[in-house]
Amino acid sequence: MGTKTAKAITKNVGTLTLPPGFDWQHWVERWDRMQARYLVKREERFALLARLVRGEATHREGKGPSAQVVDLGCGPGSLMEVMLDAMPRAEVWGIDFDPAALLLARARLARYGERAHLALADLRSPTWADGLRILVRLPREVDAVISATALHWLKPGPLATLYGQIAALLRPGGLFLNADHVGSDYPPLQTAWERHRAEMRAAQHDGRTDEADRNPLADENPLGANLGSAEPADANSGSPEPWDEFWTAYTAALGLDAAEADARVLGGWNGGVEQGLPLTWHLDALREAGFGAVDCFWRCDCDAIYGGFKLL
Numbered sequence: 117m118g119t120k121t122a123k124a125i126t127k128n129v130g131t132l133t134l135p136p137g138f139d140w141q142h143w144v145e146r147w148d149r150m151q152a153r154y155l156v157k158r159e160e161r162f163a164l165l166a167r168l169v170r171g172e173a174t175h176r177e178g179k180g181p182s183a184q185v186v187d188l189g190c191g192p193g194s195l196m197e198v199m200l201d202a203m204p205r206a207e208v209w210g211i212d213f214d215p216a217a218l219l220l221a222r223a224r225l226a227r228y229g230e231r232a233h234l235a236l237a238d239l240r241s242p243t244w245a246d247g248l249r250i251l252v253r254l255p256r257e258v259d260a261v262i263s264a265t266a267l268h269w270l271k272p273g274p275l276a277t278l279y280g281q282i283a284a285l286l287r288p289g290g291l292f293l294n295a296d297h298v299g300s301d302y303p304p305l306q307t308a309w310e311r312h313r314a315e316m317r318a319a320q321h322d323g324r325t326d327e328a329d330r331n332p333l334a335d336e337n338p339l340g341a342n343l344g345s346a347e348p349a350d351a352n353s354g355s356p357e358p359w360d361e362f363w364t365a366y367t368a369a370l371g372l373d374a375a376e377a378d379a380r381v382l383g384g385w386n387g388g389v390e391q392g393l394p395l396t397w398h399l400d401a402l403r404e405a406g407f408g409a410v411d412c413f414w415r416c417d418c419d420a421i422y423g424g425f426k427l428l
């Protein structure tokens with residue numbers, strides 16, 4: 117990474133810095149292992165996101181993809197890396213409100229030079245896109261906006277507003293895709309989904325992929341009292357590090373005390389909808405925001421990839 121780029125990114129990831137000799141690779145790998153615990157078939161979903169965005173860009177250009185892509189809630193840059201590898205002429209902007217996550221993204225993506233841009237911004241702000249046009253030369257219009265396991269952190273009101281902001285940022289025909297949790301407003305179904313997800317997580321970590329792929333509804337009635345009253349399986353069984361443990365260890369390694377670690381996030385935490393809103397809510401909100409051909413592109417119980425194209 118050139119000095120100019122390093123300075124630009126430093127300015128935009130906040131004032132935190134990595135201590136000298138910091139083993140960022142260890143933390144990036146540890147992040148990905150930890151996230152695989154939460155996101156069912158994370159790699160498969162990242163690959164599908166890349167394939168859909170790349171396919172769209174290739175179709176549009178007819179010669180090879182050089183898309184401009186924005187990743188909302190990019191964290192340490194895992195999905196950005198997949199996109200940058202899938203489209204060697206693409207430029208990707210990653211946005212997050214956590215400067216500690218962006219530090220890892222900056223180290224991880226340095227090898228992409230000017231193709232990777234990072235910015236500290238709060239997606240709940242009405243002006244985040246305008247600010248980033250000045251700070252990190254975010255284009256007026258981009259080809260695709262993507263996200264993974266981040267937007268359920270927003271409450272319904274701010275999320276609906278964000279869908280409007282995404283539509284405003286996309287070129288006509290541009291693609292929005294989100295890989296995230298989707299919930300059910302019918303508790304027995306939510307219980308069944310979460311139980312199966314816990315089983316899949318456990319099986320995934322034990323290498324029992326046949327059991328992980330078993331359809332939980334094949335031999336049980338999701339509407340029956342039996343399933344509705346079932347206890348969710350132990351989500352920790354067979355799995356590696358939980359979220360909180362990662363953050364406690366990583367922020368301590370950065371030299372932050374508990375109060376500093378808690379205060380680091382721009383605008384503060386204020387919780388979203390942990391289990392995710394129903395898919396129908398998202399598809400309706402996207403239509404309302406100016407998207408067409410809204411659809412579910414992948415789904416496994418309460419995890420999905422959904423999105424749509426900005427109307428022409």
Ligand SMILES: C[S@@+](CC[C@H](N)C(=O)[O-])C[C@H]1O[C@@H](n2cnc3c(N)ncnc32)[C@H](O)[C@@H]1O
Nearest residue numbers: 189190191194212213214238239240264266269
């Ligand atoms: C579970 S992590 C996922 C990170 C990354 N997309 C991945 O899959 O590895 C969720 C990310 O969303 C970010 N995030 C949540 N709410 C946000 C907001 N209001 N503005 C910006 N980033 C936000 C968090 O800081 C965190 O990095």
